[in-house]
Amino acid sequence: MKEMQRTDTKSHYYGEFGGQFIPETLMTALNEVSDAYDKYKDDPDFLDELHTLLSDYANRPSLLYYAKNMTEDLGGAKIYFKREDLNHTGAHKINNVIGQALIAKRMGKTRLIAETGAGQHGVATATIAALFGMECEIYMGKMDTDRQKLNVYRMELLGAKVHPVTTGSMVLKDAVNAALQAWTKRVDDTFYVMGSAVGPYPFPEMVHDFQSVISKESKQQILEEEGRLPDAVVACVGGGSNAIGSFAQYIDDENVQLIGCEAAGKGVDTDQTAATIERGTTGIFHGMKSLFLQDKDGQIDKVYSISAGLDYPGVGPEHAHLAITKRAKYVGITDDEAVDAFEYIAKTEGIIAAIESCHAVAYVQKLAPTMSKDKIIICTLSGRGDKDVASIAKYRGRDIDE
Amino acid sequence: MNKLEEVFHNKKAFIPFVVADDPNFDATVQNVLTLANNGADIIELGIPFSDPVADGPIIQAADLRAFDAGVNTEVVFDIVAKIRESTTIPIIFLTYTNIVYKYGYEEFCHKCHELDISGLVIPDLPFEEQGELKEFTEQYGISLIQLIAPTSGKRISMIASQAEGFIYMVSSMGVTGKREDFSSELGSTIEEIRKTTDVPIAIGFGIHSAQQARDLSELADGIIIGSAVVEIVDKSKDLAQYSKEISQAI
Numbered sequence: 145m146k147e148m149q150r151t152d153t154k155s156h157y158y159g160e161f162g163g164q165f166i167p168e169t170l171m172t173a174l175n176e177v178s179d180a181y182d183k184y185k186d187d188p189d190f191l192d193e194l195h196t197l198l199s200d201y202a203n204r205p206s207l208l209y210y211a212k213n214m215t216e217d218l219g220g221a222k223i224y225f226k227r228e229d230l231n232h233t234g235a236h237k238i239n240n241v242i243g244q245a246l247i248a249k250r251m252g253k254t255r256l257i258a259e260t261g262a263g264q265h266g267v268a269t270a271t272i273a274a275l276f277g278m279e280c281e282i283y284m285g286k287m288d289t290d291r292q293k294l295n296v297y298r299m300e301l302l303g304a305k306v307h308p309v310t311t312g313s314m315v316l317k318d319a320v321n322a323a324l325q326a327w328t329k330r331v332d333d334t335f336y337v338m339g340s341a342v343g344p345y346p347f348p349e350m351v352h353d354f355q356s357v358i359s360k361e362s363k364q365q366i367l368e369e370e371g372r373l374p375d376a377v378v379a380c381v382g383g384g385s386n387a388i389g390s391f392a393q394y395i396d397d398e399n400v401q402l403i404g405c406e407a408a409g410k411g412v413d414t415d416q417t418a419a420t421i422e423r424g425t426t427g428i429f430h431g432m433k434s435l436f437l438q439d440k441d442g443q444i445d446k447v448y449s450i451s452a453g454l455d456y457p458g459v460g461p462e463h464a465h466l467a468i469t470k471r472a473k474y475v476g477i478t479d480d481e482a483v484d485a486f487e488y489i490a491k492t493e494g495i496i497a498a499i500e501s502c503h504a505v506a507y508v509q510k511l512a513p514t515m516s517k518d519k520i521i522i523c524t525l526s527g528r529g530d531k532d533v534a535s536i537a538k539y540r541g542r543d544i545d546e
Numbered sequence: 547m548n549k550l551e552e553v554f555h556n557k558k559a560f561i562p563f564v565v566a567d568d569p570n571f572d573a574t575v576q577n578v579l580t581l582a583n584n585g586a587d588i589i590e591l592g593i594p595f596s597d598p599v600a601d602g603p604i605i606q607a608a609d610l611r612a613f614d615a616g617v618n619t620e621v622v623f624d625i626v627a628k629i630r631e632s633t634t635i636p637i638i639f640l641t642y643t644n645i646v647y648k649y650g651y652e653e654f655c656h657k658c659h660e661l662d663i664s665g666l667v668i669p670d671l672p673f674e675e676q677g678e679l680k681e682f683t684e685q686y687g688i689s690l691i692q693l694i695a696p697t698s699g700k701r702i703s704m705i706a707s708q709a710e711g712f713i714y715m716v717s718s719m720g721v722t723g724k725r726e727d728f729s730s731e732l733g734s735t736i737e738e739i740r741k742t743t744d745v746p747i748a749i750g751f752g753i754h755s756a757q758q759a760r761d762l763s764e765l766a767d768g769i770i771i772g773s774a775v776v777e778i779v780d781k782s783k784d785l786a787q788y789s790k791e792i793s794q795a796i
Binding site for chain 2: 163165168169312427429442444
């Protein structure tokens with residue numbers, strides 16, 4: 145029965161997007177991950193261990209915090225923040241890493257590899273590798289190792305080896321290339337922990353499932369707090385892992401507007417952008433059919449954003465599907481807007497949020513005043529912003545010694 | 547018989563790889579003709595991709611040189627048209643799925659047919675995802691070359707049963723590039739393939755010396771040499787001499 149399902153490739157797709165476009169050298173390993181995931185995802189022992197780690201180690205459930213000051217200041221909809229920044233390791237990434245690492249452990253794998261952009265996924269992977277006593281190697285673009293030095297050292301402190309990737313544009317896309325290549329070199333004992341809702345099946349599905357804890361909790365929390373569902377859910381989108389987790393439980397609730405905030409960099413209409421859904425076209429890359437920033441020949445564009453976690457030329461296939469079917473809306477937020485939001489939420493709510501998350505905060509600043517006071521917005525703060533303080537200072541012309 | 551399969555009739559095939567437009571248009575045409583005139587049996591021509599995940603540093607560097615020369619899909623087709631003025635040697639393309647997808651599967655296959663391209667090697671298009679493209683490769687008589695890896699295991703019979711032209715046997719794990727050791731399971735993998743099909747098998751990834759070419763050609767029907775050829779092109783070494791040496795070794 146399993147064999148049959150695997151050859152039915154349509155189940156690997158979200159509408160026209162998804163699939164498994166990777167070299168034959170990895171297909172067996174990928175199918176093994178897929179089989180293991182099918183086997184364990186509903187297994188009581190697995191779920192028990194997952195939930196125990198999420199609550200006792202990662203500090204879940206995360207708070208749903210009513211941002212009273214911001215709500216009053218903006219004078220419109222009530223704003224709630226889903227505080228993934230309060231998780232252990234400071235971002236939503238840990239939710240998914242715990243899940244995938246537990247699968248890896250059950251498969252008998254002893255070594256975890258991962259790509260990372262801002263370093264949050266790398267830190268989360270290194271953390272769980274330390275906890276589980278596994279070897280860990282992280283691939284990170286050289287540009288990102290330079291702008292996120294704190295996270296590089298943090299990973300090393302946790303016992304991981306960090307490889308600065310010097311090919312291509314030396315950012316997240318290139319880190320994924322390098323991690324995939326590293327996986328082809330050593331598959332027997334190694335599990336590739338994909339950090340975002342991208343890549344070949346089953347990664348987008350696993351990441352969706354493990355990050356869904358965000359919206360499972362927020363739904364229950366908002367029902368307890370307000371007795372009703374939110375009118376809008378807002379989250380930032382690079383590859384789209386925190387956004388898909390934030391949206392997942394609301395996709396069937398048609399009255400809940402879902403809004404993903406992409407990194408527009410210097411502007412959606414400039415060539416220094418990472419606004420994949422607004423500017424991208426359908427293509428096949430990094431294991432998936434999805435939307436990509438690319439030229440007419442299919443060469444993948446170099447992308448740009450102040451945020452190392454969002455400057456990715458593609459987006460997860462489920463987001464591409466949600467965009468094409470208009471179930472979710474995607475908007476571009478520029479560097480300037482995100483940096484303004486970084487400062488605004490710090491001063492208004494006393495929260496230093498990740499520059500990635502501040503793309504969502506910036507949109508909330510625009511959206512809330514257009515909605516009446518009886519409306520509710522939930523915005524996911526995907527991570528904390530300590531890692532960004534030095535680069536924001538630099539952006540504002542202040543050089544601080546890290 | 548398929549045009550590619552004919553090449554392997556009563557002989558071992560030498561299949562060198564050249565990146566199109568590396569370092570420029572005229573040099574590529576010249577290099578392909580040099581190979582064709584010095585023992586090569588099939589030319590594998592690479593259409594560069596911005597993110598070649600199956601390729602190692604040597605071929606990545608060649609792709610970058612080609613981009614510096616302004617390569618794009620149309621330029622590669624022009625290069626083949628120029629080559630076709632002088633030789634009828636079978637040519638196959640190696641490229642990545644997105645390049646073919648963006649050109650349009652049907653349009654790409656139609657163009658290949660016009661240029662007498664015999665086959666396509668697409669490392670990131672595994673068996674399960676080939677359906678849409680296969681409709682057009684069949685229509686235009688182009689072989690979609692199947693890759694089989696040391697880890698293919700239970701997938702071998704499924705893949706081999708659909709093989710045409712030749713099977714690209716990946717010698718070892720990892721990416722392209724010169725190496726000294728090959729998978730110890732090469733022999734048994736090839737035996738496994740033989741249970742399903744008689745389509746010729748060519749071994750690629752890592753081969754560079756004449757001795758390796760000789761040893762590996764005993765296991766299979768042909769050998770593919772990529773990075774080593776690309777490096778000779780880059781360093782302006784004697785390509786004709788190397789080509790002769792390899793073709794005589796096998």
